[in-house]
Amino acid sequence: MSDISIVQRVKRFVGIDTQAEKYAYAQDPAYGFISESRVAERWIKTTCGYCSVGCGMLVGVRDNKAVAVRGNPDHPVNAGKLCPKGLSEHHILDAPGRARQPLLRKEGVLTPVSWDEALDTMVSRIRDIQGRYGNESLGVVGTGQLLTEECYTLGKLVQLGFRTRNNDGNTTLCMASAVSGYKLSFGSDGPPGSYADMQSADVILLVGANIADNHPILCHRVDRTSPGTKPRTLIVVDPRVTKTAMMSDIHLAIKPRSDIALLNGIAHVLIREGLIDHEYIRQHTTGFEEYAEFVSTFTPACVASITGLTEERLIEVALLYGRARAAFIGWTMGVNHSTQGSVTVAAINNLALITGNIGRTGAAPFSITGQCNAMGTRESGFTASLPGYRKFDSLADRTDLARIWNIDVERIPASRGLAYPDIIEAAVQGRIKALWFVATNPAVSFPNYKLLEHALRSVEFLVVQDGFHPTPTSEFAHLVLPAAIWGEKEGTFTNSERRISKVNPVVSPPGEARSDFDIFLAIAKRLGVKEGLYPGWNTTHDAFLEWQRVSAGRMCDYSRFTWKQIEDENGLQWGGASLYRDGVFATDDGRARIHCVPCDPFTEQPDVNFEFILNTGRTVEHWHTRTKTAQVDLLNDMVPNAWLEMNPADANRLSLKPHDRVTVRSRRGAVSDLELRITGIVAPGQVFMPFHFSETNSNIVTLGAFDPISREPNFKQCAVSIERTPRSNRRSVAARR
Secondary structure (H helix, E strand, O other): OOHHHHHHHHHHHHHHOOOOOOEEEEEEOOOOOOOOOOOOEEEEEEEOOEEOOOOOEEEEEEEEEEEEEEOOOOOOOOOOOOOOHHOOOHHHHOOOOOOOOOEEEEEEEEEEHHHHHHHHHHHHHHOOOOHOHHHHHEEEEOOOOHHHHHHHHHHHHHHHHHOOOOOEHHHHHHHHHHHHHHHHHHHEEEEEEEEHHHHOOOOEEEOOOOOOHHOHHHHHOOOOOOOOOOOOOOEEEEOOOHHHHHHOOOEEEOOOHHHHHHHHHHHHHHHHOOOOOOHHHHHHEHHHHHHHHHHHOOOOOHHHHHOOHHHHHHHHHHHHHOOOEEEEEEEEEHHHHOHHHHHHHHHHHHHHHHHHHOEEOEEEEOOOEEOOOOOHHHHOHHHHHHOOEEEOOOOOHHHHHHHOOOOOOOHOOOOOOOOOOHHHHHHHHHOOEEEEEEEOOHHHHHHOOHHHHHHHHHHOOEEEOOOOOOOOOOOOOOOOEEEEEEEOOOOEEEOOOOOOEOOOOOOOOOOOOOOOHHEEEEHHHHHHHHHHHOOOOOHHHHHHHHHHHOOOOOOOOOOOHHHHHHHOOOEEOOOOOOOOOOOOOOOOOOOOOOOOOOOOOOOOOOOOOOEEEEEEEEEOOOOOOOOOOOHHHHHHHHHHOOOOEOOOEHHHHHOOOOOOEEEEOOOOEEEEEEEEEEEOOOOEEEEEEOOOOOOOEEEHHOOOOOOOOOOOOOOOOEEEEEEEOHHOOOOOOOOOO
């Protein structure tokens, strides 16, 4: 500690220093009197880089430093509102944990090196590994945090440059089941509705969607007390009494993983009561007759026994949905994070299809996406599908892309490679020998940590490209590439409602950090493929212009919008406000598919040794693995540590008291020293903990089970035991922070 800081502390202790300079006010040219520290020379329009809501914002800059953030009052998504993360987002740009120079592991130690040495080493090591084990010995995992232009560039580099199909994104951990469910029902990815539908709907049904914590700016869309809103009914399906459930008219506190039974039961009542659209079903769907027969067994009595609801409540909800002029169903990770996530999405789509609640204002099944640019990744990333929602197994689609790219069609893979979980499993098995992670932190986010750790230690070469270091993942790396982050680069994000918004740089990257786009082009040059894959490219705008050609005429058509139009109009939606208005779907016959979805028990049931069902989720203050938000004192001070929620009946039975330190134990490992919160928010037999914290990593106990269709992990519903943590295993407060 410096002498001057000691003097300041003494002055403050005795009351001499009132910190008047710190708390002084001044005149901002644009916004009048504000804190002097937040007075800006200019305000730059951009889009938030956290969740998928896609809020417009203005960042104030002075002396090449971001000093303030405000919501953009003209942006249609948020109308000037921002959540705590958005309001403090500028602080991450000069956070102490930023990665500032390339680091190469030499004699066991990550050592600063030049960019030339870093990238030369990366390319030579990967080429050597591929030469010995084949091209597909390389696995790459990208992220929904990249710009669309960067996602597109990375996909071409991996698939056509390094020639490995094993390319996926961390969006598989959150949105893959929504994608697969849309494909099952409609033949293509693409959320059919818009945020505005929530304000036009008579009934809003949210399934496993705690938007108050996960997507807080959407809350004003469903809050009946908001100015200008019409009467409507909000129904929330969630085992836990979340903040969103507290806002609802009806909370359906179903038993964990019984949502399929609920959805089938609602369909049963709708069909029995004649509250279905026979004409829509006849003209636009297939599979209804088999479906009607299938759900005939999901009687109110049957569904009540599975879900824990009363028959009366089930019938009430079904009638509300069926009688609505326009009904909206939204969902997030409570649906997707399951071994049955994809088919649960199909079951949701079934309800919309049999009632004609799709392609109309206020009527849609709608996945609320996770990351800021998960949609852009899905559309352009060259992972689960070819760019522009094209199919790997379609020769016509591959030929179309080969023509645009001016390459031989044989260079384009005819099938996708390994999904994210299978890349990790292949690394454990020795089939993947090199891994490259881009802006993701799997050491905290991936389920079953022990398996992930085994993979990271097994590969011959691990590259971590991130805006922050150290992270729990970068500490395993052989090579760390420092990348620019939100606020330091230019391009576009696409949000949950398919709205493309402009992202602008407000400051320069710190130290030697480079944009991900520049890193990709530099690697392509060393591979000898730059001019072949990216002819004449120098900026992300070059990538956008090619992406316009690739997406032209596709469902996700960007060709109609220039960067300037996107920025001037505060975001533009591809596909308009609603998809499928004409009732024509992206299937061979143009009809949507209605699927029979069985309600299977979740993978790991509680027993005498592991008697509790663990649920995991996030808080409004933090983002995913806290790589960014842990560096923002304002956010970290609000929620510095994880905790465990338990029902009072269970706590009393185990002789536990509020604030006791407890250990969560599963068949895979244990997380110790969690603060116990005793609350009726969780039902007896269930417990909840947030997943953000590497120090108390929930994925030490989660199981490595995955949806067979989407390959998304089952982060929830694993069996655990709870016990008091011995004093010898407790960490100090300083260690926890």
